[in-house]
Amino acid sequence: MEELVNRLSAAADIDRSKAESAVKTILVFLDKEAPADAVKQLVDAMPGAEPVLAEARKEHEGDGYVGFGAMAAYHALTAAGLSGGEVQIVTKELLAFSRDAVGDETTGRIVGSVPGLEAFV
Template identity: 40%
Template sequence: MDELIGRIAAAAGISEDLARQAIGIILKFLERDGPPDAVAQILAALPGASQLMAEQGGGSGGGLLGSLAGKLGGSIGGGMGAMAALNELTNAGLDMGEVQTVTRELVQVARERAGDDVVDRVVSSIPGLGQVL
C-alpha cells in the first residue's frame, strides 16, 4: 500500500497523508456503490486496502451532501454516492484536478493488479465514474 500511496502522491503533487486519505475515500465509495464481487477482487489485489479503509473510519464525510448521501444510501439518485465521494475528497483538500489524478492513478493500479475486465465492470456500474476517468 505504501508504494501505491507514494505513486499517487507523486502523480497528483500532494502529500502522502492526503493521498492515503483520498485512496481510503475512493475505496470506501467503490465498496459502497460497486458490484460486491468485482470490488472484492480489486480490494484483494491491493494489499492493505481493507486496513486503509478502516483507518478512514465510518460515515460519509463532512458537509451537508456527504451527510445526506450517507443517510439516503449511495445508489439513490443514480450518482448520489459519486457526489458524496467527491464532496469528501474536496473537503479533504483536493481540487478537481487532483481528484481526477488520484482517481485515474488508483484505477490504473487496479487495472494492473486486478485486470481490465474487473475494473471495467466496476466503472461501468457506477454512474458518473467513467466521466472522471
C-alpha cells in the first residue's frame, strides 16, 4: 500500500495524508460496488492494504455515497479533501496501479462494474 500512496502523492502533488485518505476512500467504495473477488485480488496485491481496508470499513460503516457510480466516488473523494483535478489524477493512477498489480482483466471487471469509471481509464 505504501507504494500506491507514494505514487498517488507524487502524481497528484498531494501530501501523504491526502493520498492515504484517497486510497481508503477508493478501497471502501470498490469494496461496496465492485465484484468482491476482483477487489480481493487488488487488496491482496497491495501489502498492508487488508488491515487498512478493514479499519476503513468500520470508519465508513453505514455511510452512503452521494450520487451514482463513479460520481459517488468523486463526491466521497472531494469530501475527503481532494480537488476535482486531484480526483482525476488519483483515480487514473490507482487504475494504472491496478493494471500493473492484477492485470487488465481484473481491472476491467472492477471498472466495468462501476458506471462512469471507464472515463478514467
